[in-house]
Amino acid sequence: MDWDKLRIFHAVADAGSLTHAGDALHLSQSAVSRQIRALEESLASTLFHRHARGLILTEQGELLFDATSAMNKRLDAAAARIRDAEEGVFGELRVTTTIGFGTLWLAPRLPKFYEKYPEMSIDLMLEERVLDLPMREADVAIRMKEPSQADLIRKKLMSIRMRLYATQSYIDKHGAPEEPKDISHHRLICQSTKSQQVAAGASLVQNLMTHDIPSLLTVNNYFGVLQGVINDLGIGVLPDYLAIDDKRLIPVMPDADSAEVPVFLAYPEELRQSKRIGAFRDFVQEEITEMRRLRRGG
Numbered sequence: 001m002d003w004d005k006l007r008i009f010h011a012v013a014d015a016g017s018l019t020h021a022g023d024a025l026h027l028s029q030s031a032v033s034r035q036i037r038a039l040e041e042s043l044a045s046t047l048f049h050r051h052a053r054g055l056i057l058t059e060q061g062e063l064l065f066d067a068t069s070a071m072n073k074r075l076d077a078a079a080a081r082i083r084d085a086e087e088g089v090f091g092e093l094r095v096t097t098t099i100g101f102g103t104l105w106l107a108p109r110l111p112k113f114y115e116k117y118p119e120m121s122i123d124l125m126l127e128e129r130v131l132d133l134p135m136r137e138a139d140v141a142i143r144m145k146e147p148s149q150a151d152l153i154r155k156k157l158m159s160i161r162m163r164l165y166a167t168q169s170y171i172d173k174h175g176a177p178e179e180p181k182d183i184s185h186h187r188l189i190c191q192s193t194k195s196q197q198v199a200a201g202a203s204l205v206q207n208l209m210t211h212d213i214p215s216l217l218t219v220n221n222y223f224g225v226l227q228g229v230i231n232d233l234g235i236g237v238l239p240d241y242l243a244i245d246d247k248r249l250i251p252v253m254p255d256a257d258s259a260e261v262p263v264f265l266a267y268p269e270e271l272r273q274s275k276r277i278g279a280f281r282d283f284v285q286e287e288i289t290e291m292r293r294l295r296r297g298g
Contacts, residue, residue: 005039008032009047010068013061016054073136077270089279090119096138100222101263102126105241106142106284113283120276128196133268140267140277142284144198147266155265155281158288160239162201162258165249170232176252177235183253184211187234189225192218200258205237208256244294 011021012032022032040047047061057065097106102124110122131137134151141147147154164183166176177183190205191197195218217233219225222242229236230248240257243249265284267277 002039002042005035005042006064006068006071008035009039009064010072012036012048012055013057013065013068016056018055070135077136077268089117089275091276092121092123093140093276093280094123094125094138095140095142095280096125096127096131097142098128098144098221099126100239101142101144103221103223104226104239105245108245109287112287113280116283117279120279133266136268139271139274140265140280142263142265144261144263146262146264149266151269152266153269153272155285157263157265157284158292159260159262160241161260162198162204162237163240163243163254164235164252164256165229165238165243166235166252167230167232167248168250170229170234171250171252173232176250178253180208180253180256181211183208183235184213186213187215187217188213189217189219189228189234189236191220191222191225191237195220198258198261200261201237201239204256204258208237241291244291 008021008025008027011025012018015021015024018029018032018036021027022029025032036047043060043064045060046058047064048055049058095106103126107124110124113122114120125131125138130143130147131141132149133139133141133147134149142157144160146156164177174186177186188205188208190208191201193202193205193209215234217228219228222238225236225238226242226246228234229238230246235252238249239261243251265281267274267281271277
């Protein structure tokens with residue numbers, strides 16, 4: 001099958017328009033149309049339904065588009081491996097992690113990474129949804145549980161716990177709870193148990209809520225919980241790594257913590273030799289080692 005025709009087909013299917021695909025490929029609309037017709041004739045199948053609003057893939061077109069999408073991802077992976085075979089660390093690295101860890105732990109440390117690797121570009125993809133690394137939705141992931149996808153290299157970075165924190169000004173004004181039932185005299189700031197989060201955090205919140213708490217502030221990520229705590233709105237459930245960097249956070253009821261939550265770094269087996277991933281992996285590990293040192297010193 002002619003790769004040029006497949007490349008043009010993929011661009012048309014992705015754009016939903018002959019004109020837009022032609023613009024992207026620097027070809028005329030008529031040239032694109034001829035290639036699509038030739039491909040349909042060679043396959044003896046209609047690949048697009050044509051109507052006034054654009055082009056829609058037929059069932060046969062969907063099958064072919066799935067195949068060309070997989071081919072493109074494999075080509076991207078091959079290109080990445082070729083680039084990484086060159087000396088030096090440069091190019092783009094797509095990193096996915098949770099909103100909380102990405103905004104509160106990783107992003108503040110990236111200036112040091114860029115200082116060390118000024119020719120690198122990071123595409124930071126923050127979402128709770130687990131992206132498909134073997135299908136190259138991202139290059140490397142940091143997740144709060146061990147990835148279950150096959151063909152991944154996994155490295156456990158550390159374990160964290162969810163704990164209760166308030167500011168000193170809040171404690172001076174409202175006091176600090178000494179045992180779980182005392183939380184009923186305070187406003188609790190936490191993620192809703194219905195929002196996506198680690199199971200250990202949800203369990204801790206559920207246990208706290210059995211104590212008839214009069215007022216709640218629920219937020220769908222830890223960045224919002226942190227903002228509530230540092231603005232003296234109440235006592236918040238937050239991951240313990242935050243207290244190492246943010247001295248405004250004072251732990252309360254240290255025994256009321258969650259079970260341990262493992263943090264894993266993962267990337268596709270085919271990128272084992274990637275210098276970009278190696279540089280990022282080593283950087284994250286160095287930062288965690290430094291965090292542990294500060295925790296021991298604290």
